[in-house]
Amino acid sequence: MSASTLPMIVPQKRAWNRGRIIGQKRPLQPKHVWAIRVRLELAGAIRDLALFNLAVDSKLRGCDLVTLRVSDVFASGAIKERVSILQSKTKTPVRFEVTEGTRKSLFEWIMHPSMIGHEYLWPGRFHDRQHISTRQYARLLKEWVKSIGLEPSAYGTHSMRRTKVAQIYKKTGNLRAVQLLLGHTKMDSTVRYLGVDLEDALSISESVEI
Numbered sequence: 454m455s456a457s458t459l460p461m462i463v464p465q466k467r468a469w470n471r472g473r474i475i476g477q478k479r480p481l482q483p484k485h486v487w488a489i490r491v492r493l494e495l496a497g498a499i500r501d502l503a504l505f506n507l508a509v510d511s512k513l514r515g516c517d518l519v520t521l522r523v524s525d526v527f528a529s530g531a532i533k534e535r536v537s538i539l540q541s542k543t544k545t546p547v548r549f550e551v552t553e554g555t556r557k558s559l560f561e562w563i564m565h566p567s568m569i570g571h572e573y574l575w576p577g578r579f580h581d582r583q584h585i586s587t588r589q590y591a592r593l594l595k596e597w598v599k600s601i602g603l604e605p606s607a608y609g610t611h612s613m614r615r616t617k618v619a620q621i622y623k624k625t626g627n628l629r630a631v632q633l634l635l636g637h638t639k640m641d642s643t644v645r646y647l648g649v650d651l652e653d654a655l656s657i658s659e660s661v662e663i
Contacts, residue, residue, distance in 0.1 A: 477648060478609035480619040481509075481598075488601040490554075501593060503562035504575060506555035508613040512634055513549070515587040515610035516541050521574040527563055532556040540636050547636030615646065622647055 481489075486509060493502040507526075508518055517540055526536055534556070537548045551559070562568065568576070573584035587610065594613065595605040618631045632643040 478612045478615075479607055480612055480615040481608070483620065485598070485601060485603065486616065489597045492600050493597075499558070499562050499565055500575070501597070503555075503558040504590075504593070505597060505613075506558050507551070507574075509616050510552055510555045511536070511549045512614050512617055513538075513547075514540070514542060514614060515590050518610075518613075519575055519585050519587055519590050522572055523563060523568075523574050524572075526551065526559060526574065532559050532563075543636065543638065545636055545638060547634075549634065619647065 489505060490502065493505060504518075507521075511518060513521075517538060520541070521538070525538060526533055532551060532555075535548055535550055537546055539546050563574075575585045575590075577584050577586075591610050594608060594610060598608045598612075599605045614635070618634055621634070622628065622631050628640060628643055628647075631647065632640055635643060635646065637643045637646070
């Protein structure tokens with residue numbers, strides 16, 4: 454066979470997802486949450502501890518979490534117990550609770566000397582960035598999960614958004630409550646987000662006696 458009749462060999466481009474775990478990112482388990490908290494406390498990582506705690510409590514998308522202002526969570530010299538914000542993606546309001554441990558870590562961070570004069574809760578390191586980016590937040594998350602021996606590629610910023618609501622749903626089976634906490638306008642979105650299937654429905658049904 455002459456060289457002119459040989460089939461053309463087209464170099465294959467490496468697939469973007471080769472070697473990666475794709476699909477919905479799993480939520481953290483309670484034991485993972487506590488393990489990360491302990492490591493951040495021992496390391497004296499005041500900002501990261503406050504960011505991690507608020508990410509769990511708020512159940513916010515990364516884009517909304519990184520743009521929070523000090524005034525969103527702090528008023529009259531204290532951290533608010535409940536916070537309301539307008540979601541940037543859906544333009545709908547959502548409320549979330551700030552638990553005692555999170556309020557403590559947030560107060561410590563806001564009172565830190567490095568926070569003097571900053572409007573945003575998570576200031577950027579460079580003058581042209583008022584707050585950290587979602588990419589920076591994602592990198593921090595990878596470091597947190599890696600520090601406790603988890604596979605970083607299995608977790609993402611949506612893991613933080615799903616962590617608390619996954620436990621709420623597991624303990625109560627209340628999809629409507631989860632829908633409100635996530636700020637979803639449609640129940641279908643909540644069902645897909647939680648990955649609810651027939652087995653979940655049957656487990657809830659089995660726990661109810663008439």
